[in-house]
Amino acid sequence: MTAGLDFSGLYALQGINTPVDFLCESLLQALRLIFTYDPEVYVTIWTSLKVSSLAVLFASLFGISAGLVVGTCRFAGRRLVITLLNTLMALPTVVVGLVCYGFLSRSGPLGHLGLLFTNQAVVLGLTILATPVIANYTIGALSAADGRILPTAQTLGAGSVQSALLLLQEIRFGAMAAVIAGFGRVIAEVGIAMMLGGNIRGLTRTMTTAIALETSKGEFAFGLALGIFLMTVALIVNLLLNLLQQR
Amino acid sequence: MTPLFSLRKIHKSYNGQVALSINKLDFMPGCIYSLVGPNGCGKSTLLQILALLLKPTAGELFYRGRPIAWRRRELQKVRREVTLVHQSPYLFHRSVRYNLAYGMKLRGIAETEQGERIDHILELVGLTGFEDRNARELSGGEQQRVAIARALLLRPQVLLLDEPTSNMDKKSIDEFDALLPVLMEQDLTIIQATHQPDQPQRLGSAIIAMDLGRLV
Numbered sequence: 001m002t003a004g005l006d007f008s009g010l011y012a013l014q015g016i017n018t019p020v021d022f023l024c025e026s027l028l029q030a031l032r033l034i035f036t037y038d039p040e041v042y043v044t045i046w047t048s049l050k051v052s053s054l055a056v057l058f059a060s061l062f063g064i065s066a067g068l069v070v071g072t073c074r075f076a077g078r079r080l081v082i083t084l085l086n087t088l089m090a091l092p093t094v095v096v097g098l099v100c101y102g103f104l105s106r107s108g109p110l111g112h113l114g115l116l117f118t119n120q121a122v123v124l125g126l127t128i129l130a131t132p133v134i135a136n137y138t139i140g141a142l143s144a145a146d147g148r149i150l151p152t153a154q155t156l157g158a159g160s161v162q163s164a165l166l167l168l169q170e171i172r173f174g175a176m177a178a179v180i181a182g183f184g185r186v187i188a189e190v191g192i193a194m195m196l197g198g199n200i201r202g203l204t205r206t207m208t209t210a211i212a213l214e215t216s217k218g219e220f221a222f223g224l225a226l227g228i229f230l231m232t233v234a235l236i237v238n239l240l241l242n243l244l245q246q247r
Numbered sequence: 248m249t250p251l252f253s254l255r256k257i258h259k260s261y262n263g264q265v266a267l268s269i270n271k272l273d274f275m276p277g278c279i280y281s282l283v284g285p286n287g288c289g290k291s292t293l294l295q296i297l298a299l300l301l302k303p304t305a306g307e308l309f310y311r312g313r314p315i316a317w318r319r320r321e322l323q324k325v326r327r328e329v330t331l332v333h334q335s336p337y338l339f340h341r342s343v344r345y346n347l348a349y350g351m352k353l354r355g356i357a358e359t360e361q362g363e364r365i366d367h368i369l370e371l372v373g374l375t376g377f378e379d380r381n382a383r384e385l386s387g388g389e390q391q392r393v394a395i396a397r398a399l400l401l402r403p404q405v406l407l408l409d410e411p412t413s414n415m416d417k418k419s420i421d422e423f424d425a426l427l428p429v430l431m432e433q434d435l436t437i438i439q440a441t442h443q444p445d446q447p448q449r450l451g452s453a454i455i456a457m458d459l460g461r462l463v
Contacts, residue, residue, distance in 0.1 A: 148337035151300050156350035157327040157401065160319065166349075170340060 029221030030228060040202075041225050048206040049233075051119050051197075052187045055126030056134075059186075060179050063131045067138025067178070068164050072150065082139065088132035093125075097195030100125045104196065117198035122206070125192035130182035137181050141174020142167070177244040184237045188230065249312040251276045251405060251436055252297055257306035259292055259460075267292045267303070267460045274438060276404070279431070281447035282440040284457035290440035291334070292460070294407045297438065298331035327354065331407040336394030338382035343374070343393055346382045350401045368396045371429050373422070388419025392426060399433060406430070408439035412446075424449075 033041050070081055102108050104116040104124075115121045149170050153163040168175060190208035197204030199213055207226045215223040250273035259267040267289040274280060274297075282290040295301035296308065299315065299322050308315045310325050330350075338346050344365060351361045369375050372392040377385070382393055391411055398406055412420045420443075427450060430437060441447065447454045456463045 146337055148333060148335075151295075151331075152333070152337040154300060154326060155298055155329075155331045156397070157323065157353045159323050162353060166339075 026221045026224050030224035033222060033225040034228065038225070041222070041229075043202055044205050044207055044210045044226060045229055047119070047204065048187065048208070048230075051122045051126060051193070051206065052183060054123045055186050056130055056179060056183045058123070058127040059130035059134050059182050062127070063134025063178065063182065064138050064168070064175055066131070067135040067142065068168065070135065071139040071142030072164065072167065085132045085136050085139070089136055091129065091132070093129060093189040093191030094195065095191075096125050096129050097192040100128070100192070101195050116196065117200060117204060119197065119204055121196040122193050122204060125196045126186040126189070129189060129192060130186050133185050134178045134182040137178030138171075138175060141171040141178065144174070145171050173244045177241055180237055180241045180244065184234065184241070187233055187237070248275060250274060250309070251311060253309035253312070254296075255307045255309070257296065257303045257308060259289075259296065259301065259303045265460050267296070269293070269306075269462060272455070272462065274405075274436060276436050277434065279437045279450050279452035280439070280455055281450065281452040282438065282455050282457060283444075283447065284463075288457040289460035290457055291409050293457070294331060294409050294438065294440055297405070298329055298407050299326050300331065327401070328404040329407065330398040330401055330403040330405070331409065332391075332394045332398050332411060334409045334411070334413055336391060338385075338390055338393060340383055341381070342379050343369075343382050343385075344378040346393060347397050347400055350397060354401070364400050368400050371399075372396045372426055386419065387416070388422040391419065391423060395426060395430070399430075403435060405436045405438065406433075408437065408441075410440045410442055413442055 066085075070078060070085070100121065101116070103110045104113070104121050105111055106116070115124070145167065149167050150163055153166045158166060188208065190212060193199070193204070193206040193209045194212070197206065197209065199205050199209040205213075207230045211223040211226050211230070214220075214226075252272075252274040254269050254272040257267065257269045257272075258265070282293060284290055292301065296303055299317075302317050310329075315321070315325065339349065347365045347368065348361050351364065356364075365378065366375075369377060372395065374389065374392055374396070377389070377393075382390065385393065395406075395408075395411070412423050431450065437450075437452070439450075439452075
């Protein structure tokens with residue numbers, strides 16, 4: 001695949017030090033890193049996708065369940081819970097990182113688990129970040145759902161759990177949109193991955209932390225390669241989200 | 248004979264507004280009842296209470312002589328014998344077959360039996376060949392027939408119909424009327440709210456007239 005790519009002509013631009021040349025050269029180098037399957041780029045991408053997917057899986061379990069409870073049950077303090085969930089949507093990632101760090105650091109209450117600077121710690125932080133997003137989207141989907149679904153399920157003999165599952169099935173596009181929005185939130189964050197993962201090369205380095213680090217080291221092309229991939233993922237996520245919201 | 252449903256001093260109000268106030272009312276098994284009265288007279292509220300979807304503000308409801316305690320497990324048990332078809336029924340965004348099979352799956356009925364029952368009921372309601380059609384894409388009359396078929400498949404003791412023809416055009420009403428003999432052949436109690444003045448007579452049903460939430 002790479003044999004057919006010849007950048008030699010364009011590399012002749014090297015030595016010309018205009019800002020446009022710098023950007024062009026960096027872009028070409030970034031494309032070369034992507035198309036020559038640079039191992040470091042792809043390990044970083046894999047780590048990002050892995051921790052984000054796992055976090056979204058856990059956040060979906062908690063977020064959709066919480067969304068179903070808050071969206072369908074009427075209880076004292078419900079408005080307060082919704083306001084809290086809305087507030088948590090805008091939670092700064094570094095704050096999540098900071099709180100988790102406090103718990104996971106050696107002198108913290110969960111320090112004995114030895115999770116700090118591991119992918120598990122990143123997954124934990126990202127799960128906390130994505131759960132309110134998924135819960136809120138689920139509540140939104142439920143509020144737009146047909147009010148006849150639950151009575152219909154009940155009159156057909158469904159119990160509480162069966163009714164909730166049916167409801168989830170009927171709002172499946174909204175629930176999928178919730179999951180995708182959660183994924184969009186975690187794949188692009190940097191604070192949690194940096195503070196809880198430690199940006200360890202080949203282990204906990206994600207796309208966002210690698211972009212921040214490599215760019216500060218002057219490796220702009222490497223950062224750009226990951227940036228291109230990150231943008232592609234973000235684009236796919238948003239396309240899927242739009243597609244689902246139209247259904 | 249023990250009444251199927253007995254209402255004693257049943258009262259339902261919303262924000263202080265009385266929606267239903269019935270001192271004494273009994274529904275006997277195997278009979279057909281028509282609830283008649285103007286809009287807002289409490290017909291739907293009464294049906295929702297009988298379907299155990301709405302808890303009365305005060306009073307006691309008995310099913311087969313036993314008081315309803317409004318506990319979750321007990322409600323589910325009785326709901327499996329009583330089925331309500333709403334005024335504008337909700338059909339799931341799936342095939343007709345899925346809609347029909349849903350209640351049977353909940354009751355653990357074997358798939359082969361589900362298939363046989365579905366074939367039979369679709370023939371009864373005149374929808375043979377509709378199994379794989381998307382239920383939400385059917386006409387109003389067809390959707391109403393699917394909803395009734397879905398209820399009948401569960402072989403309930405009581406079928407509650409909330410103004411089944413109110414949102415229908417003439418053609419759909421004719422389709423529904425053609426279904427009435429089928430309903431009457433089933434060994435069940437039917438309680439329906441209706442706007443059609445001649446329908447109770449055609450059904451040969453007992454008429455329960457209501458106004459302002461009370462029996463008249």
